[in-house]
Amino acid sequence: MPPISKLRWRFTMAAGIVFLLDLIGVVYQQSWLAAFDRTIISWVRQPLPHGLTQTIITITKSGNPQPVTWITLLIIAGLVIARRYRGALFLGWNVLFWAGIGNSIIKHVVRRDRPTVDRLVAASSYSFPSGHSITAMLLWGTVIVLIGWSLRRHTGWRWLLIGVLSLWIVIIGLSRVYVGVHYPSDVVAGWSAGFVLLTVTQWYLTRYGDDL
Numbered sequence: 001m002p003p004i005s006k007l008r009w010r011f012t013m014a015a016g017i018v019f020l021l022d023l024i025g026v027v028y029q030q031s032w033l034a035a036f037d038r039t040i041i042s043w044v045r046q047p048l049p050h051g052l053t054q055t056i057i058t059i060t061k062s063g064n065p066q067p068v069t070w071i072t073l074l075i076i077a078g079l080v081i082a083r084r085y086r087g088a089l090f091l092g093w094n095v096l097f098w099a100g101i102g103n104s105i106i107k108h109v110v111r112r113d114r115p116t117v118d119r120l121v122a123a124s125s126y127s128f129p130s131g132h133s134i135t136a137m138l139l140w141g142t143v144i145v146l147i148g149w150s151l152r153r154h155t156g157w158r159w160l161l162i163g164v165l166s167l168w169i170v171i172i173g174l175s176r177v178y179v180g181v182h183y184p185s186d187v188v189a190g191w192s193a194g195f196v197l198l199t200v201t202q203w204y205l206t207r208y209g210d211d212l
Contacts (some may be wrong), residue, residue, distance in 0.1 A: 003206070004199060012200075015191075015192040015195040016196050018188065019192035022185050023110070023189065025185065026128050027110065037184050040177065040184035041177060041183070044177045044184070045178055056179065060176060060178075061121065062172075063136055063176075071139070072091060072092065072096065072139060075091055075143070076088045084212065086205055087212040090142060090201060090205055091143075093201055094141075094197065094198060098134075098201070099131070099135040103193075104125075104131075106193070107128065107129070110126065110128045112126055112127040112128035112186070114126070114127040114181055115182070119181055121179045123181035127186050128183075128189060129186050129187075129189035130176050132172055132182075133169075133172065133182075133186070133187045133190025134191070135190075136172040136173065136190075137169055137190065137194025137198065140168055140169050141169070141198045143165060144162055144166070148161060173188075173191060
């Protein structure tokens with residue numbers, strides 16, 4: 001696996017800046033962030049047919065800890081069977097540590113209350129950042145890195161995979177706004193933090209040129 005590109009590092013730095021700005025806006029209750037949240041909420045929380053609403057609820061529940069843990073463990077098992085031990089560590093660290101423990105620590109430091117709107121699903125703990133969004137970025141972002149490199153000689157399949165999984169990451173985040181358990185800024189923070197952590201972990205595990 002080649003070193004992380006300069007373009008990837010630029011995107012990672014941009015994501016870090018977005019997260020910090022988001023964090024500052026939340027901590028100091030900035031009006032610009034409240035305006036951003038209101039605008040996106042008014043766009044996302046539109047009345048939808050019952051069937052589509054239930055589909056969105058199903059999608060958002062797919063990002064709950066239990067299904068995510070099972071998906072992660074199954075992929076890790078597959079990687080171990082394929083003797084891709086460093087890849088298994090890459091995935092396990094990203095999802096089980098960063099998305100689990102790391103996200104929980106940030107939530108309890110910032111302590112942002114969840115939106116006071118009608119919720120379509122139950123949610124506990126604090127709002128910032130969105131755990132589903134950071135988990136989606138770390139889980140499926142890791143899969144993109146691992147499988148994307150394996151399919152480097154199959155350009156069409158590679159870009160199809162990247163496109164589908166990237167869209168899924170976006171849909172998971174937006175679903176959290178639709179069901180009323182997160183502000184859009186929580187979701188953006190989750191995506192941004194997840195992307196930074198994904199890059200940092202990948203760099204650490206491959207800094208000596210070892211493949212994932």
